[in-house]
Amino acid sequence: MLGAALGSAARRAGMDPAEGKSTGHVVWAAMGGWRGVLESVLPGLVFILAYTVTIDRESGDGNLWLALGLSVGIAAAFTIARLIARQPVTAAVSGLVAAGVAAAFAAFTGEATNNFIPGFVTNALYGTAFLVSAFIGWSLIGLASGFLMGEGTAWRADKRKRRVYFWLAIAWAGLFAARLLVQLPFYFAGDVTALGTLKLVMGLPLFAPLVAVTWLAVRALYPQTPK
Known part of the structure; x- marks a missing residue:
């Protein structure tokens, strides 16, 4: 059941090795194309910019409510745009929920750094x-x-496949661990700008290459896959 759920999710994301698509096409599909990239990056980018630009020199704090409002507003706009166009809204809704939950953490505590706790x-x-x-x-x-x-x-009965899948899982675990190891010190230091920037840099720029490596490794295990 778990395998079916994961496989279905991968297929919806355009990552089906049996389809014989190019690596570039698969990576781009996994990111959701230009719209998916914008839905993933823009809310967080706007939050960082709005907060950083409004930082008060005396207090050292930015306008948290403005940054949160713009971030959630942009995520909501993407969702509404997909609804109007009658397009799949899963990615946009996920982005809206993520932005909303993150905003709630920051709003209730009054600390901008808590916007990153859900991540x-x-x-x-x-x-x-x-x-x-x-x-x-x-x-x-x-x-x-x-x-x-x-x-x-x-x-699981094929040693080669088990070995490849083992290291691929380790690679993905390493990506998530690296994000925590690099970003958490800035969270505890209260550096919102650095934390937000690192979140963006360690997001799609690291996700895309790992998707490509995973895709190529899996395809290599099934050389008879139709092209």
């Missing part, structure tokens, strides 16, 4: 899930790929 929690959960799945021999990458390639869990 820390998400990275910790994903990283743990990938790490545990690797060490118990049920790599999440393997489960998704096994469903997509129509072999279920048969890949």
Whole structure:
């Protein structure tokens, strides 16, 4: 069931090795194209810019409510635009929910740095899930790929596939762990601008190459996949 759920999610994201698409096409599809990139990046970017530009020299704080309002407003605008165009709204709604939850953390505490807490929690959960799945021999990458390639869990009997899926899961766990290791010190230091910038830099710029590596590795395991 887990493999089917992961495989279905990967297929919806355009990451089906059986379709024989180019690596560039798959990575771009996984990011959601230009609209997906904007929906992912723009709310956070606007938050950082609005907060940084309005920082008061005496207090050292920016206009938190303005930054939060603009960030959530942009996420809401993307969702409304998709609804009007009758397009899939999953990515936009996810972005809106994420922006809303993050804004709630910051608003209720009055601390701009708390806007990043949901992201820390998400990275910790994903990283743990990938790490545990690797060490118990049920790599999440393997489960998704096994469903997509129509072999279920048969890949576990192949040492080569198990080894590749193990290291792919470790790589993804490493990405989420790196985000926490690099960003948390700035959170505790209260540096909103640096924290927000690092979140953007360690977002899609690291996600895209790892998607490409994962795609190429999985395709190499199934050389007879139709092109």
